[in-house]
Amino acid sequence: MDTDVIIVGAGPTGLMLAGELRLAGVRPLVLERQPQPRDTPKANGLGGQILQLLRYRGLLERFSAASTDPSPAPRFPFGGVHLDFTHLAEPPLQGLQLPQPRLERLLGDRAGELGAAIRRGHEVVGVSQDDATVTADVHGRTGRTG
Numbered sequence: 211m212d213t214d215v216i217i218v219g220a221g222p223t224g225l226m227l228a229g230e231l232r233l234a235g236v237r238p239l240v241l242e243r244q245p246q247p248r249d250t251p252k253a254n255g256l257g258g259q260i261l262q263l264l265r266y267r268g269l270l271e272r273f274s275a276a277s278t279d280p281s282p283a284p285r286f287p288f289g290g291v292h293l294d295f296t297h298l299a300e301p302p303l304q305g306l307q308l309p310q311p312r313l314e315r316l317l318g319d320r321a322g323e324l325g326a327a328i329r330r331g332h333e334v335v336g337v338s339q340d341d342a343t344v345t346a347d348v349h350g351r352t353g354r355t356g
């Protein structure tokens with residue numbers, strides 16, 4: 211199968227990238243080794259500049275509908291660092307409660323609507339290239355393809 215770009219992994223990064231590439235007129239193929247979207251709880255929400263980016267893309271309303279509206283975050287834990295904005299008149303940070311499985315579903319839906327191809331149950335096991343092309347070796351449900 212020929213495509214412009216292969217994205218390895220349908221996590222938030224790969225799915226967001228797939229949508230952005232479609233907006234730029236590029237045909238991406240997302241290959242994800244997991245057969246189904248995962249329900250594993252990872253991140254619980256979005257905070258900071260990504261909310262501005264979603265607003266800029268006209269997506270914030272859609273993402274907010276799957277969550278609560280963005281709300282000021284007077285305190286924000288980031289790894290081992292706990293940011294405390296309570297001494298400021300207005301907290302500079304907004305937060306959106308959105309568990310990662312739900313976020314991935316939204317990003318996957320958007321990438322699909324824009325025309326990105328997403329193949330689950332496909333693991334990239336090798337990559338080779340020459341001057342003109344890149345070839346990925348893929349283990350899929352029906353065996354190995356290149």
Ligand SMILES: Cc1cc2nc3c(=O)[nH]c(=O)nc-3n(C[C@H](O)[C@H](O)[C@H](O)COP(=O)(O)OP(=O)(O)OC[C@H]3O[C@@H](n4cnc5c(N)ncnc54)[C@H](O)[C@@H]3O)c2cc1C
Nearest residue numbers: 218219220221222223224241242243252253254332333334
């Ligand atoms: C327990 C936990 C709690 C977390 N909590 C937070 C939090 O509160 N806030 C926060 O911002 N972040 C949190 N994170 C981090 C957040 O989950 C990651 O930053 C995010 O998942 C990164 O997205 P990604 O798309 O880059 O990578 P991933 O989500 O890791 O996605 C990569 C995808 O690539 C696939 N893949 C890998 N290799 C191949 C291959 N060879 N072929 C095909 N597919 C492949 C994997 O199956 C996976 O689906 C947490 C993470 C964990 C584990």
